[in-house]
Structure formats: structure tokens, C-alpha cells
Amino acid sequence: MAQVSIRNVALHFTSRRVGTVTALENLSLEIPDKQFAVIVGPSGCGKSSLLHLVAGLTEVSAGGCYVDDEVVTDPGADRGMVFQNYSLFPWLTVRKNVEFGLSIQNISADQRAQRAQHYIHAVGLNGFEDAYSSQLSGGMQQRAAIARALANDPQVLLMDEPFGALDSQTRTIMQELLLRIWEREQKTVLFVTHDIDEALFLGDVVYVMSGRPGTIVDSVGVTLERPRHYEMVTSSEFIELKRRIMVNLHREVEQAMMQNQEHLIG
Amino acid sequence: MTRLFTPKRSIPRSVEIGVGTAVAGSALLTWCLLSYLQLVSGAFLPRPDEVWTAFVKVLSNGSLFEHMQVSLTEIYIGFFLSSIIAVPLGIFMGSYRIVAAAIEPLVNFMRYLPVTALIPLLILWIGIGIEQKIAVIFLGTFFQQIVLCADVSANVSDDLYRVSYTLGVNRRQVITRVMLPATLPGVMDTLRVTMGWAWTFLVVAELVAASAGLGYMILQAMRGLHPATIFVGIFTIGILGLLTDLVFKMAKRWLLPWTVVH
Numbered sequence: 295m296a297q298v299s300i301r302n303v304a305l306h307f308t309s310r311r312v313g314t315v316t317a318l319e320n321l322s323l324e325i326p327d328k329q330f331a332v333i334v335g336p337s338g339c340g341k342s343s344l345l346h347l348v349a350g351l352t353e354v355s356a357g358g359c360y361v362d363d364e365v366v367t368d369p370g371a372d373r374g375m376v377f378q379n380y381s382l383f384p385w386l387t388v389r390k391n392v393e394f395g396l397s398i399q400n401i402s403a404d405q406r407a408q409r410a411q412h413y414i415h416a417v418g419l420n421g422f423e424d425a426y427s428s429q430l431s432g433g434m435q436q437r438a439a440i441a442r443a444l445a446n447d448p449q450v451l452l453m454d455e456p457f458g459a460l461d462s463q464t465r466t467i468m469q470e471l472l473l474r475i476w477e478r479e480q481k482t483v484l485f486v487t488h489d490i491d492e493a494l495f496l497g498d499v500v501y502v503m504s505g506r507p508g509t510i511v512d513s514v515g516v517t518l519e520r521p522r523h524y525e526m527v528t529s530s531e532f533i534e535l536k537r538r539i540m541v542n543l544h545r546e547v548e549q550a551m552m553q554n555q556e557h558l559i560g
Numbered sequence: 561m562t563r564l565f566t567p568k569r570s571i572p573r574s575v576e577i578g579v580g581t582a583v584a585g586s587a588l589l590t591w592c593l594l595s596y597l598q599l600v601s602g603a604f605l606p607r608p609d610e611v612w613t614a615f616v617k618v619l620s621n622g623s624l625f626e627h628m629q630v631s632l633t634e635i636y637i638g639f640f641l642s643s644i645i646a647v648p649l650g651i652f653m654g655s656y657r658i659v660a661a662a663i664e665p666l667v668n669f670m671r672y673l674p675v676t677a678l679i680p681l682l683i684l685w686i687g688i689g690i691e692q693k694i695a696v697i698f699l700g701t702f703f704q705q706i707v708l709c710a711d712v713s714a715n716v717s718d719d720l721y722r723v724s725y726t727l728g729v730n731r732r733q734v735i736t737r738v739m740l741p742a743t744l745p746g747v748m749d750t751l752r753v754t755m756g757w758a759w760t761f762l763v764v765a766e767l768v769a770a771s772a773g774l775g776y777m778i779l780q781a782m783r784g785l786h787p788a789t790i791f792v793g794i795f796t797i798g799i800l801g802l803l804t805d806l807v808f809k810m811a812k813r814w815l816l817p818w819t820v821v822h
């Protein structure tokens with residue numbers, strides 16, 4: 295069980311240079327157990343900040359994040375995260391990276407190796423166990439980062455534009471890979487992306503965020519059947535959903551840009 | 561041909577050795593031409609064979625080893641003492657605001673004081689013995705090492721810390737699990753660079769006041785108008801520096817294998 299609740303959350307940043315920035319305001323979101331929730335929103339609306347809040351890496355300014363009704367105060371191994379920038383530990387091999395979380399929990403070397411091998415296999419990195427991250431392509435690094443997060447068996451998986459830096463072919467392959475793994479593991483996922491196709495292809499529900507200060511302006515249930523296949527992106531159902539999100543998002547992006555302009559002029 | 565002049569491209573090993581030898585060889589050749597053809601007076605520029613004779617002499621009478629030993633002892637003790645304190649302090653200063661707030665003002669004041677300006681004071685306080693050289697090397701490298709290591713640790717990506725927290729690391733474990741390994745390559749570079757400076761401080765200290773050491777040997781040779789021995793001293797320092805650098809390179813290969821893979 296891992297139900298994520300975000301209740302009336304606000305987040306302000308205060309710095310001397312720009313004063314107080316309200317990144318998130320009055321944001322609420324209920325993500326049921328085992329849901330694949332996707333968040334799309336204009337750049338700078340606070341998507342990464344939201345994931346950081348759920349991960350416990352940043353403190354809320356108001357409201358609270360809850361996992362199974364327990365308030366989040368600190369980061370913990372129950373909420374794994376995959377970052378947009380490749381965040382493998384460069385001094386560790388792929389195997390040691392994947393084992394990292396397990397070694398913190400004092401799990402026996404045998405079991406560690408077995409679990410690591412399982413996930414290295416699941417993301418298709420066999421043969422690269424002893425490679426360092428500098429020897430891997432971007433897609434491979436991101437696969438290793440996913441394996442590292444999964445090997446720790448978190449209840450909630452937070453993914454911040456994990457495929458944002460990949461080319462479109464690699465991206466498609468990674469999306470399918472992620473879905474196959476998710477179908478087996480059945481975790482609650484909170485996935486952030488810019489890409490509407492990606493959002494619809496992966497998600498059970500797509501939440502659309504407004505420009506800063508970010509709140510949820512629309513939630514779109516994705517009725518496409520599972521398991522999903524890439525041909526679905528051309529189905530009329532997919533295109534209908536895409537139109538709805540695009541209209542919403544376009545409006546938000548436009549407003550966000552106008553606001554910024556006013557901000558600059560005024 | 562295009563390959564040789566493409567930024568960051570590797571070149572054949574033979575070419576690598578070839579051009580290195582050629583440049584060093586032409587420097588040697590220039591020296592031979594200038595001295596044997598008497599283009600520069602022998603009082604200023606000794607001939608290679610004179611330098612060789614001087615070298616054999618100081619080697620056989622044991623004085624070269626004596627001076628070398630003194631210099632090496634001074635530099636290694638001074639450098640070691642400085643490094644074991646400055647490296648951890650610098651790493652913490654770059655990562656913990658509280659440490660930075662506490663020591664940054666003092667460190668920034670001290671790092672702009674040229675250590676050479678402190679030599680007279682040090683002579684007054686602790687004389688001209690080995691302790692004074694160690695103090696000069698220590699003061700010369702210590703504050704620079706702190707600042708350089710602080711830079712290295714401040715530049716560790718936030719995401720590495722964040723990801724480790726989401727994998728279950730606590731605030732204490734993050735030091736050994738992330739901070740130290742992430743800063744290690746930069747710390748090694750810092751040590752390598754400051755070791756070079758330490759040689760400079762050492763020789764300056766020995767030139768100012770000493771009763772032994774390579775700098776002292778050079779100074780004595782100057783007083784005796786014996787440029788060949790000056791050259792022996794300079795070459796010895798150069799070769800010792802080269803060897804130290806080699807040790808750093810090998811240590812990097814051994815300690816930091818992930819930085820040398822391609």
C-alpha cells in the first residue's frame with residue numbers, strides 16, 4: 295500500500311536577489327495506491343519542486359504531503375527518485391550503483407548481488423555491470439538509475455523528466471521498458487514530463503499544472519487499455535485526449551509567459 | 561594529420577613520445593650550441609660536461625644526498641601536515657555553511673598573505689632549522705589547499721546528495737558515501753598542484769636562511785661562482801618534481817579508476 299496525498303501545499307522560496315517566489319500554491323492531489331500518475335505543466339511551474347516535496351528533500355511552506363496518511367518530514371528509502379540529469383555515482387560501477395541503497399540497509403552481499411542482477415537484467419544492462427557511468431550512453435545511464443531506484447524496492451517512485459534528455463527513439467524504448475517493469479512491480483508512480491505523448495502513453499491519470507504559482511488545473515483519466523503499445527499513440531482516443539491536454543497546457547504556457555513579461559515590464 | 565589537430569582526440573603513442581623527445585632534445589641541443597660555441601660566457605652558462613663533472617663530484621662526496629634528504633624531509637613533513645588538516649577542513653567548508661561562516665574570513669585573510677612575507681617572522685620565532693622550513697611549507701600550502709578543496713566540494717552536484725537521501729542515506733553516512741568519493745578526484749588535483757607550490761616555498765625558504773638543503777646548495781654554489789653546481793641543484797629539483805608528479809599520476813590510476821577509463 296502506498297497512497298500519496300498532497301494537501302493544500304504551498305512552497306515559497308525567499309532569496310535576497312528576487313525576493314519571495316511562490317512556486318506552488320494551494321496544490322492538492324490524491325494519488326491512489328499503484329496508480330501511474332503523470333504531471334505535465336509549463337516550464338518553471340514547480341514540477342520538480344513538487345517531487346522534491348513528496349521525496350522529503352524540501353520542506354513545504356504550508357499544507358503537507360502524506361504517504362499512507364503519514365506526513366512526510368524527511369527523505370527515506372520508501373520514496374525512490376529518478377532525476378532528469380544523470381545522477382549515477384561516477385565512482386561506482388553500474389552494479390555498485392544499483393546495490394547502493396541495499397548496502398545502506400545492511401543487506402547481505404549475496405542478496406544484494408542477486409537483487410542488483412535482477413534489476414540490471416530487467417533494464418537490459420547485462421554485460422555492463424562493471425562499467426562506470428562515464429562509459430555509458432545517456433539512455434544506459436538512465437536505465438541504470440531506474441534499476442538503482444527499483445532495487446531499493448520503494449513504495450513510491452518519483453520520476454522527474456527521466457527521459458527528457460534522450461532522443462525520441464531511445465525515449466520510446468525507455469517508455470515501453472518502464473511500463474513493462476511497472477506492470478510487474480505495481481508501484482505508485484509520480485512521473486513528471488513536458489511531453490504530452492509520453493504522459494498519455496504512460497499514465498493512468500494525467501494532471502495538468504498551471505504556470506507559476508503551480509496548482510492542478512485539470513486531471514485527465516487515460517482510458518487506453520493496458521498493456522499499452524506504441525501504435526496506440528495514433529488511435530482516435532489518444533488524439534482526443536491529447537487535444538484536451540494541449541488546449542489546457544497551451545493556455546497555461548501562454549499565461550505563464552504573459553505573466554513573466556508583465557513581471558519584467560512592471 | 562587532421563586527427564592530430566582535433567581538440568581532445570587521442571594521438572598515436574609513437575607520435576606522443578616522438579614530439580616529447582624532440583622538444584626536450586632541442587632544448588638540450590640549444591644549450592649545447594650556446595655553451596660549446598661560447599655564444600654565452602662560461603661564467604653564466606656552464607657546459608653540459610661541466611655540469612656532469614659537478615654532478616659526479618657532489619654525488620660521490622655524498623653532499624647531494626645530504627641536501628636532498630634535508631629538502632625532501634622538510635617538504636614531505638610540511639606538505640603532509642598541511643594536507644591532513646586542510647583537506648577535510650576544506651571539504652567541510654565547501655559543503656557546510658556553518659564551517660564556512662566560521663573559518664572563511666580568516667582563511668581568506670591568510671591566503672592573500674604571501675608566505676614569503678612571513679619568512680622573517682618565522683626566522684625570528686623558530687630560527688633557521690628544519691622546523692622553520694616546515695612552517696613555511698605548511699603556511700604556504702595550508703590556506704590554498706583549504707580554498708581549493710572547498711571549491712571542489714561546493715561543486716559536487718546537489719542531485720548526487722538528493723539521490724543518496726532518497727536511497728536511504730542519513731546525514732552522517734552522506735559524508736563517507738557521497739561527499740568524500742565525489743571530492744576525491746578534485747582533492748587529488750589540488751594536492752598535485754599545491755605540491756608544486758610547496759617546492760617553490762621550500763627553495764625560497766632555503767635561499768633566505770638555511771644550513772642545508774638543495775636551495776642552500778644552490779646558494780653556496782652561487783657564492784663560489786660555480787654555475788655548474790647551480791645547474792645540478794636545479795636539475796635535481798626538477799627531477800624530484802617530475803618523480804612526485806609521476807607518483808600522483810599512478811595514485812590516480814590506482815585510487816580513482818573511474819576517472820581514467822575511456
Ligand SMILES: Nc1ncnc2c1ncn2[C@@H]1O[C@H](COP(=O)(O)OP(=O)(O)OP(=O)(O)O)[C@@H](O)[C@H]1O
Binds near residue numbers: 316341
Ligand atoms: N532553490 C530555489 N531558490 C529559489 N527559487 C527556486 C528554487 N528552486 C526553484 N525555484 C523557483 O521555483 C519555480 C519552480 O521550479 P521547478 O524547478 O520546480 O520548476 P519545473 O516545473 O520543474 O521547471 P522545468 O520544467 O523547467 O524543470 C521556478 O520558478 C524557480 O525559479
Ligand SMILES: [Mg+2]
Binds near residue numbers: 343
Ligand atoms: Mg524540473
